[in-house]
Amino acid sequence: MFTGRGDKGETDTGxxxxxxxxxxxxxxxxxxxxxxSFVGFARSISRWSDIKRDLEAVQRxxxxxxxxxxxxxxxxVITEDRVKWLEERISEYGKEFGKVTLFVLxxxxxxxxxxxxARTVCRRAERDLTRIASGREIDKAxxxxxxxxxxxxxxxxxxxxxxxxxxxxxxxxxxP
Numbered sequence: 001m002f003t004g005r006g007d008k009g010e011t012d013t014g015x016x017x018x019x020x021x022x023x024x025x026x027x028x029x030x031x032x033x034x035x036x037s038f039v040g041f042a043r044s045i046s047r048w049s050d051i052k053r054d055l056e057a058v059q060r061x062x063x064x065x066x067x068x069x070x071x072x073x074x075x076x077v078i079t080e081d082r083v084k085w086l087e088e089r090i091s092e093y094g095k096e097f098g099k100v101t102l103f104v105l106x107x108x109x110x111x112x113x114x115x116x117x118a119r120t121v122c123r124r125a126e127r128d129l130t131r132i133a134s135g136r137e138i139d140k141a142x143x144x145x146x147x148x149x150x151x152x153x154x155x156x157x158x159x160x161x162x163x164x165x166x167x168x169x170x171x172x173x174x175x176p
Contacts (some may be wrong), residue, residue, distance in 0.1 A: 024132045029066055031125035036062045038121055040116035042156075048163060051156050056090055058149065068142055069129070078145045086148040093155035097162055103171040109164050112157035119153035122146065 036059055043055035064076045106116035126146040129138065161168060 028128040031128050032066045035121045038118040065087040078142045080141050083144045090151050093159045097158045104171040108161040108166040111160040113155035115153045119150045
């Protein structure tokens with residue numbers, strides 16, 4: 001599908017507002033799209049039904065985040081209930097993995113690697129969301145959700161490696 005309306009470097013935000021494709025709002029939309037793609041990839045290779053369910057719910061939430069941002073909160077929104085859900089999931093995986101005291105090198109299994117990529121893209125999306133929040137009405141729950149989401153991906157990665165028997169590599173505080 002194409003309209004040709006974006007051939008001059010502008011696009012619609014969903015409210016009828018035309019913006020430059022290099023604008024902060026479009027950067028965020030691109031980050032959310034990229035994040036959702038990586039979450040879908042991680043979901044497709046995960047062996048764990050609980051993580052797959054979490055990732056599917058996150059994909060749906062990411063569409064809601066995008067809609068909230070582009071439509072300036074006029075439709076669906078992320079609520080504090082969704083933030084609480086993330087916190088509960090993080091706590092559950094934290095209990096399973098145990099305490100994290102040092103930095104881990106991203107990787108291990110393919111599942112964990114995909115989740116670490118999702119985590120880093122999520123952090124970029126969160127930074128872009130923070131940048132646009134001063135000029136757009138962004139609900140606090142949306143910002144809280146994006147902040148917690150990267151932690152969920154981190155624990156998903158750690159637990160995936162643990163369940164597969166892949167030991168985390170710890171980043172040394174001193175070089176050998």
